[in-house]
Amino acid sequence: MYLNKIIGGLALAGLVGMAYAQETVVKIGHSGPLSGAQSFAGKDNENGVRLAIEELNAKPITVGGKKLKFELLSEDDQADPKAGVNVAQKLIDSGVKFVVGPYNSGVAIPASRVYNDAGVIMATVGSNPKITEQGYKSLYRINASDSQLGSKMALYAAKELKLKNVAVIDDRTAYGQGVAEEFKKQAKASGMNVLGHEFTNDKASDFTAILTNLKAKKVEAIFLGGYAPQGGPMARQMKQLGVNAKLLGGDTICAAEMGRLGGDAVGENVLCAQGGAILDKAASGPEFKGKYKKRFNQEPEVYAASFYDGMMMYADAMKKANSVDAAKVNAELQKGSYKGVAGTYAFDEKGNMKQSPVTIFTFKNQQPVAVTSY
Template sequence: MKQFPLGVRQSVFAFLATMLACAASAAHAQDVVKIGLSSPLSGSQSAYGADNRDGLLLAVKEINAKGFQVGGRQVSLQVVAEDDAGDPRQGVSVAQKLADAKVGFVVGPYNSGVAIPASRVYNDAGMVVLTVGANPKLTELGHPRLFRIGGNDKQVGAAMAIYAARELKAKQVAVVDDRTAYGQGLAAEFMAEARRQGLSIVRQEFTTDKATDFTAILTAIRAAKPDVIVFGGFSLQAGPMLRQMVSLGIHAKLLGGDAICDTETSRLSAGLADGRTLCMQARLILDKTEAGRIFAAKYKATYQRDPLTYAANFYDGAMLLADAMQKANSTDPGKVAEQIAKGTYKGVVGEYSFTDGHDMKTLPVTVYGFKGGQLQPLVSF
């Protein structure tokens, strides 16, 4: 048999070794799918932003650990977290940054005021968006790849009015909103249902999501003697507002939506929220379901703190995307959006199935009170 020179044999062996290494590398290669996060990671709402981010990261960690496959290929999910600071202009910049980076999927934004202007950028880029923004206008824009994975102001605002009339036996209510898209939407939906329930709106006032002194508007409200004060806004204003209500001798209860369903409300009220404040979230009571208890325990074990308002929704958002990718046998945003629109996924918060307008079909509303500074679920309906 003819022997090739040593140098030739070494070159052949080196070539074969390289080919084998390439084949082994290809066998272990993974498709990387990026999931963007748009949330307020700085500023006054940063605690909520971190809560959202960590819920998403927890889900992605679990998905990747299980060996996620789509269409027979190994897929690794990667979170690209961006800070929109709860600011509409910054939120649009974040959307453009994610679009330029060819990110196909986004969980967020958290704020309606960010989501509404940013949604145009996401839509133009063909991205799938799963948002908890509650303003009804968001899904009315008709973007085909945008889905609301939380309740909307119509659900929560109407439930607040029904509860005030039927359970609190209120007759006269005052309404305050913070002029954000969320706060205005919640207040508007509350007032519409309140009138249908026979409640009298004795005072309507406005503030901002940066305010700390509410003395002037509360003094005007006090003269109207409402049974309940409804606030469309966030914990950072609700806590100080309650403290000032008490100092002015206002005995009305404070009633709000999901954005004040947080221990921050109690802390910033100096503990006055107990028995004085009620809030509502469009979700099941986590402690009442096995999935909710498991999620809460995992979250606390990972981050050494309890989940806040929307951590479970952002966790579900990642799980919903992964489920849709597998059912569609594709990571193409268009095909994934089609699967989400027609499919059903059972998550921590509830069942994700969507109307033609891309709102969730069924989502119970839970009423919470405060006891010892902690949220206490009272009833779901």
């Protein structure tokens, strides 16, 4: 009897061992601002990846004869380039070969060098054109670039809003500078007058001097190359100073955080350009929003769907390659196409999306509301 128990126990242990042997653990890295003023975006992006991983683990895919189990390693890069490089090295040392992020262009540019040298695949929403000008073959932008975001906002301002006199404020980050320059270039090409280009930083909260200067120039709109933590207070101060101009921006101010920080100063006077189609009108957009809200008890912010898609895109490429080897998965990403929630992910030789629609948003009840795809 005792011997039977031992034999039974060994058999059970063997079965458990076999079950584990039939499973391959794949570590997925996420890098984003999980603390500080931009943490609302970092946590939202992380939630997008987490939702995808939970779905994939609930219904495992089989690659190379083994079921895949994905494990999320999420790190706080503080929206800081140096911290982002440290995060990259930490994820690499942990055995990560697939990364979703970083969120910020200023972090993505130096971190991408570290990931590239280690043979890690990186999918980022960082929009500065320099990210994909570096020649890295395992780097993908899963969103529109600054040239698309800034220029489409300028085109909309000229053609639809019929504006003539505008100004630009940029926060001197890689993102802010990039998107502001693209707006300015297209604004001039579209016949608008750029009456000023002012500078701030991504820690500032007082814009009185800049806004007073622009008020005197009677500008009809101010384009902010910067983030919601500056955009919200800027909208408030524009209202307090009687600056009767629209506040325009890129994807990073297309967030509910703008309304939380700007209050009733954020409404139809604020317009922004975000990469991707209108989520409510996308085929699987409403379903994604419902799943996200059920899981995290809040609405998705700007890029949750893109980060979800990035993770699902990796899993799809692993299935096609029948491998979790980064080089083989990368070959599938380079030649393939994946239809996600926020867009169809097919890339050119630089790693940019071949097609990335841009949606113009405004605000109602302090929430971003899609106006049109442009």
